[in-house]
Amino acid sequence: MALAAPTALAGWERGWKQLQRVAGGQNPFLSWEWVSAWAATGRCQPLIVGEAFADGRLAGLLPLQRVRRRGLMQLEFLAQAAGGDDLDCLLHPAAPEGTATRLLAAALARARCDLIRLEGLRPDAHLRLALAAAEVGLRSLQVEAAEWLPNLPLPSSFEALLADHSPNFRAEVRRRRRVLLRRLPQATIECAQSPSAIAAALEHLFRLHNQRRLQKQDRGIFESARLRAFHSAAAAKLGASGQVRVYLLRTPAAVLAALYGFQVEHRFLYFQSGFDPAMAEVSPGTVLLSAVIEDCIRRGLRRFEFLRGDERYKSRWTTERRLNFNALAACSWTGNAFLRLRARVRARRGPAR
DSSP states (O other): OEEOOGGGGGGGHHHHHHHHHHHSSOOGGGSHHHHHHHHTTOOSEEEEEEEEOTTSOEEEEEEEEEEEETTEEEEEETTGGGTOOSBOOEEOTTOOTTHHHHHHHHHHHHSOOSEEEEEEEOTTOHHHHHHHOGGGOOEEEEEEEEEEEEEEEOOSSHHHHHHTSOHHHHHHHHHHHHHHHHHOTTOEEEEEOSHHHHHHHHHHHHHHHHHHHHHTTSOOGGGSHHHHHHHHHHHHHHHTTTOEEEEEEEOSSOEEEEEEEEEETTEEEEEEEEEOGGGGGGOHHHHHHHHHHHHHHHTTOOEEEOOSOOOHHHHHHOOOEEEEEEEEEESSHHHHHHHHHHHHHHHHHOSOO
C-alpha cells in the first residue's frame, strides 16, 4: 500500500492514467485531468491512497479530500463538489479481492475526520461494499438514493429516434427548428474541440447559463469564479485528449445557446448548457440539444447521457434512467451524533415527495 502526502498529487499522474485506461468504463469525473484541476483550486486537502501490484503498477486508487463543513471534518471524493456522477475508486480488472476495502481503511487511518460523505456513487460501486466492511470500523452507515440519471440509447438515425416518440413530440422538435431558422436564417451550430476553441466557447457557456438562471430567479453554478477557473482548466486538460466538446448555436452577431459535455468511448455525457433568455421565443436551447443528439448519432455514438437531474425536458427524450447513491458514515462520536440527529429529523419529516 502506498500513501501520498497531500502535496504529492503530481506524483500519481502516470500511474493514474495507466490505471484508468484499463479499469473500464472511462469516466472523466475520475480522471487525473478532472481531479488535478480541482486540487489546483487550493480549496481542499487532497488525500490519495493507492495499492500496487508487485511490479509497481497500480491495482487500485482512491482520490479523496478533507473539508470542513458544518463544524465537522469530512472525508469525500476529491472534486465531489464539481458535479461528477458515477463515482467510485479506480480498480484494475486483476486487483486482488478486498482492494477497495483496504483503500478505504488506509484513507481513514491516514486522515482524522468526523464523517465520511461519498456522493454520486454508482449503483455497483466497489466502495458501497467497502463502507459496510467490518474492518473499516465505521458507525451509523447510511446509504441513500440520490439523483436519477436519465440516459438515451441512440439508434442508427435521428429520424429513427424521433419515430420512437409521440407524433406531438416529433412535430414539436421539427417545428422549433423551422421557427428558429425562419427567424434567424444565418444561424449555425459549431463545435469547439481544441483547447483554445473550448476556452473561448466556455466563456459563452458561463454567461448564458448564468443569464438563464438569473431569469428563473436562481443562481447559476458558474457565478463562482473558482468554478469557472476549475472548468476552464479541466476542459483544457481533457480537451487535449479529445474528450470535451462545447457546442454553440450562433448567428454572425451573437451566441444564442451553448452546450458543454464529454465524449468517452461511445457515449456523450451532457454536463451543462445555457441560452439567451431574450431569445426564448425561438427555443435556442431545445434546438441546440436536438442538434447535438443528432450529431452524436451521425458520428456513431451509442448513448447520450443526461447525467444528474430528472428535469422534465430530459424525460421527454427518454424514460430510461438509473440511480446514483450517497453514503454517509461516522468516523468519530461527533460524526455519529450528527448522523443520528439527521436520521431523526428526516424521520419526522416523512418520505420525500
